[in-house]
Amino acid sequence: MKYKKRTITLILLACSLTFAWAATPEKTTRITWTTYEKGMAMAEKQNKKIFLYFHADWCTYCKKMELTTFKDKGIIDYLNKNYIAITVDSDREKKIASRFGVRGLPTTWFLKSDSGKLSSMPGYIDANRLLTILKFINTESYEKMSYQDFKATL
Template sequence: MPRLTALVGLILLSLLVWTPVQAAEGGIHWLDYPAAAAAQKKQAKPMLIYFHLPYCYRCKEMKIRVYSQAAVIDKLNRDFIAAKVDADKDKATTKLFNSQYTPTYVFLNAAGKEVYRDKGVIGVERFLGLLDYISTQAYKKQSLDKFMKGH
């Protein structure tokens, strides 16, 4: 009986880990910054530029807890152009956007102008709120904190 319970628990755990990515068509459609900049010229979408390092524990936490969630994946893929920048490998883009911390999130409006930036680990609910804040252009009218209180 303990073996059966352990097996059922393992199956349930694997489903929890596997389901969000499967539900969102294979994850976020990340581009490198040059490809994202080219895509933004063709599409009228805001851009998220995500500065990370492969060995950054905060970046790994974002990948596991936030970027694996179906709601985040769907919203980013639908409403944003998503650029992922390795701060060690793409020093030119890192310098261009003055990113000195990982993870850093730089949001550009559809015209390519920076409208918001944040850093560190952000929980799923706040990250989804942040995506709404940018995609609805609420940043033109109010602070993120005020937006989140009414959201």
């Protein structure tokens, strides 16, 4: 009887610990990407700017950006907190790529929450540069100063 009581207690304790661990919010360790359609709707609803990343499977610099820039903790945290991050495979979604005039990869667009175009950048962007650009756009500093002046304030 004593053995059964101890076993039941241990099982209940293990279950409690498992549920407590599962309920603990995990810090995101990657960018929360979404699709174009979902992202556009989310951005308007949440009033967040849009980070729109065009890529393709065969693109060497896209892979480099995905393995370096998009693995950077500062980029992950800032994008997830301040932007709706949308990824578009330009080979699979040619109409969207055409709508944004994508001619080379990777290409990154920055949009207002209402999907109005702010700016685009072709090519690979390293983490330090991208974080500065994300802050420049998110804080709407482009309305008050040049990018060079903004960089000087950091």
